Amino acid sequence: MGEWKKGGCILCAQNCGLEFEVKDNQIVKIRGDKDNPRSQGYCCQKGLKLAHYAENGDRLRYPLKKVGDTHQRISWEQAIREIAEKLLFIKSEYGPKSFAYIGGGNVGGQLEVGMGLRLLSLLGSRYFYSSLAQEFSNVYWVDGRVTGKQSLITMPDVENADTIVAWGWNGWMSHQEPRTRILLKEFSQNPQKKLIVIDPRLSETAEHADIHLALRPGSDTMLLKAMIRIILDQGWENREYIEKHINGWEEIAPYFEGFDSKRAVEEVCWLDYEQVVEATRIIAQTKSCIHQDLGIYMNRNSTLNNYLLHILRAITGRFAVKGGQIISAFLYPMGSDSDERNPKTWRTVKHNMFPVMGVFPPTLLPDEILNDHPERLRAIIVSAHNPLRSWPDTKAFEEAFKALELSVCIDVAYTETARLCDYVLPCLSYLESYDTTCFNYSYPDVYFQLRQPVLRPFSPEAKEGSAIMLELIKALGFLPELPSELYETGKMGITYYLGALNNYINENPQYLKLAPIILGETLGKALGSVNLAILVGLLVNSSKTFKAGAVAMGYPNDLTMIEKMYMDILNNPQGLILSKFPEDNFEMLRTEDKKLALKIEELLGPLQAATIEKELAELKMPEDYPLILHSGLHHETVANTMLRNPQWRGDRRWDTMLMNETDAEKLGIKDGDRVRISTKASSADIEVEISPYTVAGSVYIRHGGGLVYEGQQYGVNVNELVHRSERDEMGTPLHRRIPCRVEKLY
Numbered sequence: 001m002g003e004w005k006k007g008g009c010i011l012c013a014q015n016c017g018l019e020f021e022v023k024d025n026q027i028v029k030i031r032g033d034k035d036n037p038r039s040q041g042y043c044c045q046k047g048l049k050l051a052h053y054a055e056n057g058d059r060l061r062y063p064l065k066k067v068g069d070t071h072q073r074i075s076w077e078q079a080i081r082e083i084a085e086k087l088l089f090i091k092s093e094y095g096p097k098s099f100a101y102i103g104g105g106n107v108g109g110q111l112e113v114g115m116g117l118r119l120l121s122l123l124g125s126r127y128f129y130s131s132l133a134q135e136f137s138n139v140y141w142v143d144g145r146v147t148g149k150q151s152l153i154t155m156p157d158v159e160n161a162d163t164i165v166a167w168g169w170n171g172w173m174s175h176q177e178p179r180t181r182i183l184l185k186e187f188s189q190n191p192q193k194k195l196i197v198i199d200p201r202l203s204e205t206a207e208h209a210d211i212h213l214a215l216r217p218g219s220d221t222m223l224l225k226a227m228i229r230i231i232l233d234q235g236w237e238n239r240e241y242i243e244k245h246i247n248g249w250e251e252i253a254p255y256f257e258g259f260d261s262k263r264a265v266e267e268v269c270w271l272d273y274e275q276v277v278e279a280t281r282i283i284a285q286t287k288s289c290i291h292q293d294l295g296i297y298m299n300r301n302s303t304l305n306n307y308l309l310h311i312l313r314a315i316t317g318r319f320a321v322k323g324g325q326i327i328s329a330f331l332y333p334m335g336s337d338s339d340e341r342n343p344k345t346w347r348t349v350k351h352n353m354f355p356v357m358g359v360f361p362p363t364l365l366p367d368e369i370l371n372d373h374p375e376r377l378r379a380i381i382v383s384a385h386n387p388l389r390s391w392p393d394t395k396a397f398e399e400a401f402k403a404l405e406l407s408v409c410i411d412v413a414y415t416e417t418a419r420l421c422d423y424v425l426p427c428l429s430y431l432e433s434y435d436t437t438c439f440n441y442s443y444p445d446v447y448f449q450l451r452q453p454v455l456r457p458f459s460p461e462a463k464e465g466s467a468i469m470l471e472l473i474k475a476l477g478f479l480p481e482l483p484s485e486l487y488e489t490g491k492m493g494i495t496y497y498l499g500a501l502n503n504y505i506n507e508n509p510q511y512l513k514l515a516p517i518i519l520g521e522t523l524g525k526a527l528g529s530v531n532l533a534i535l536v537g538l539l540v541n542s543s544k545t546f547k548a549g550a551v552a553m554g555y556p557n558d559l560t561m562i563e564k565m566y567m568d569i570l571n572n573p574q575g576l577i578l579s580k581f582p583e584d585n586f587e588m589l590r591t592e593d594k595k596l597a598l599k600i601e602e603l604l605g606p607l608q609a610a611t612i613e614k615e616l617a618e619l620k621m622p623e624d625y626p627l628i629l630h631s632g633l634h635h636e637t638v639a640n641t642m643l644r645n646p647q648w649r650g651d652r653r654w655d656t657m658l659m660n661e662t663d664a665e666k667l668g669i670k671d672g673d674r675v676r677i678s679t680k681a682s683s684a685d686i687e688v689e690i691s692p693y694t695v696a697g698s699v700y701i702r703h704g705g706g707l708v709y710e711g712q713q714y715g716v717n718v719n720e721l722v723h724r725s726e727r728d729e730m731g732t733p734l735h736r737r738i739p740c741r742v743e744k745l746y
């Protein structure tokens with residue numbers, strides 16, 4: 001028998017609480033943790049496979065440096081010194097715009113980002129890239145306009161809803177809500193509750209639906225406009241709510257005048273009008289919430305569709321109310337508000353692109369490196385990301401990484417990205433370190449789990465990602481010599497330490513900006529973890545609302561609150577509630593009058609232009625690429641690129657392309673045949689799986705394939721098939737609509 005330890009899953013943003021049985025520093029068993037207040041014992045089969053993450057043939061053991069075509073082992077001292085020297089050289093030769101930091105995309109842990117962003121800003125750069133900006137930019141941008149701040153995350157309150165609309169979301173496979181399968185089953189079985197699925201194909205979620213609107217792929221704008229028109233025609237809008245909580249509706253309403261909802265539904269969306277009216281009625285007249293996901297985010301018209309979704313919610317009174325779309329409470333915001341209307345907001349050198357939530361879009365990165373502008377990107381530190389498999393246009397990324405003057409990869413594994421980098425630095429895995437994520441959205445309670453190490457380090461040389469960043473900051477000479485008192489007081493307790501840090505900053509106000517780094521260095525040493533020191537920093541910097549809620553829950557209303565909360569966090573490894581935000585969710589709004597700002601000037605043009613004629617023309621597929629490639633199903637045999645050993649999937653089929661029987665028949669293809677799929681970017685040979693979970697006209701390749709494990713590639717890397725130009729105005733890749741052609745191989 002081993003020892004049972006509490007921790008959590010790091011394979012999707014649900015971060016379910018898990019218990020690990022550990023023997024001789026190896027995971028022998030995993031089960032859902034019933035004590036976790038959020039997941040309550042729930043976990044899926046992926047979480048049970050985490051031993052493959054902890055230990056596998058690709059784990060990194062020590063720092064590596066590229067010499068010629070191979071990587072050679074070097075010491076930490078050499079790695080940090082050489083990287084720092086190169087960074088300083090590049091900065092002096094080409095200026096701060098040469099640097100980018102890629103971090104914080106992985107759904108396992110984010111404490112490192114605190115230090116990564118400091119390093120970037122000390123170098124003088126703001127070029128922060130992350131996977132966040134290849135799925136959420138459109139929605140965060142719209143959220144920012146409607147709520148007054150991009151960093152206010154809005155999300156469906158499924159727990160308190162009577163109707164869930166799964167719009168381009170396949171929760172049965174991807175989760176994305178706490179205890180998703182239990183939730184979906186309950187909605188499909190309880191006659192008082194309704195599950196409406198809006199998805200072109202029969203998804204595994206649609207199998208449980210009360211109503212499945214299998215719309216024509218990409219026709220969501222027309223369906224949304226039609227639903228809003230139907231609501232207005234039927235008088236189903238919530239006038240009292242509109243009057244009280246919305247600004248700008250009178251100016252938007254005319255944009256829906258005269259819209260032929262019946263024609264749009266039938267001719268464009270290929271749906272039954274009566275069924276759409278019934279679904280619309282349920283959305284308008286029950287406690288409904290809408291969970292939209294990648295089917296909307298990574299698809300055409302994403303910004304406009306996210307806007308229309310908010311209009312739909314707002315006029316039916318389902319925004320900022322229980323069981324509707326709510327603005328999440330938080331200990332720390334997920335990102336910074338980056339309003340591109342402010343001329344000080346940085347843009348990229350080549351594409352003149354702005355960030356959303358402080359993050360620049362990955363699709364542009366190759367072009368921002370491969371150009372001859374004197375201030376082009378020349379040095380990149382990438383952590384907790386695998387752009388060579390996760391981001392579109394692998395060939396362009398290969399070329400771009402090779403063109404860099406300095407590339408550093410911080411990872412637990414020898415990934416496809418690591419293979420290309422000048423330096424590869426091994427970090428502790430999320431099962432060997434303290435970490436947390438900011439995805440556990442809730443309201444009004446602030447739920448929080450600090451995952452504690454359940455395993456000893458795989459390699460004695462591995463370090464926390466944040467500690468590596470700190471080493472670099474020190475080697476670059478950004479940290480002054482610090483008094484021994486700051487190192488000593490940390491050992492005497494957090495309150496004592498914070499007093500000493502306060503005194504030090506008061507006496508040396510020039511170092512105020514360095515406070516988080518000083519904290520990481522000195523308290524980090526005392527606590528034996530930079531991540532723990534960053535957590536203390538987050539508690540200190542939490543908002544007034546957060547602190548007031550904590551006081552209402554019984555925490556002391558002074559500096560000792562931090563130590564008390566910190567100890568509670570450590571003593572509750574299963575997760576806990578830290579604070580309670582005000583019941584009234586409208587209080588979260590950052591618009592001046594605390595109303596929803598529904599009129600988005602920049603989107604009025606696109607809203608007007610989205611006509612039936614225009615959509616009919618644009619939805620036609622080109623003759624040379626008549627099919628739609630859904631590049632990247634988040635299927636149960638995928639865990640982004642986190643599980644590298646292909647054995648984790650057992651004998652399930654995963655490396656196939658799903659195809660509809662009708663298309664297969666037309667092309668003379670049988671299940672198991674090999675085909676060539678070609679796109680604008682490239683072509684690949686793959687085995688066909690005829691599947692009921694498809695719609696004619698679309699083919700589907702799972703996300704996360706093509707990993708090179710122990711030197712051998714397994715499966716097709718779908719990102720080779722996506723050209724970086726297949727993106728929208730926010731730089732979001734159109735992974736749900738890549739034009740393609742399929743030919744049988746003989």
Ligand SMILES: Nc1nc2c(c(=O)[nH]1)N[C@H]1C(S)=C(S)[C@@H](COP(=O)(O)OP(=O)(O)OC[C@H]3O[C@@H](n4cnc5c(=O)[nH]c(N)nc54)[C@H](O)[C@@H]3O)O[C@H]1N2
Nearest residue numbers: 168169170174217218293294295633634635636638639640
């Ligand atoms: N098992 C597993 N779960 C995961 C992950 C994983 O790798 N594996 N990754 C996690 C991550 S990072 C994310 S972001 C989530 C993603 O979670 P999801 O967004 O649920 O994942 P997808 O598989 O992209 O599902 C999108 C759905 O949109 C539908 N769709 C396609 N085109 C259209 C369209 O034109 N209109 C509409 N309305 N729908 C359309 C598709 O048919 C599909 O069912 O999954 C998370 N969970």
Ligand SMILES: Nc1nc2c(c(=O)[nH]1)N[C@H]1C(S)=C(S)[C@@H](COP(=O)(O)OP(=O)(O)OC[C@H]3O[C@@H](n4cnc5c(=O)[nH]c(N)nc54)[C@H](O)[C@@H]3O)O[C@H]1N2
Nearest residue numbers: 105131384385386390410411415429430631632640641703
């Ligand atoms: N074509 C296509 N591409 C897609 C998608 C799609 O649908 N279609 N989905 C996209 C989506 S939604 C997402 S979110 C991205 C996800 O893609 P990424 O952002 O790349 O994230 P992951 O694949 O989860 O993990 C990235 C890296 O983190 C490393 N890692 C694991 N543990 C640690 C750790 O403790 N510290 C550090 N520093 N690194 C660690 C892993 O080894 C891995 O190399 O993929 C995207 N890519």
Ligand code: SF4
Nearest residue numbers: 009012015016044047
């Ligand atoms: S993969 Fe997601 S749903 Fe499954 S156990 Fe992990 S966190 Fe939970």
Ligand SMILES: [Mo]
Nearest residue numbers: 107131132135
């Ligand atoms: Mo994602």
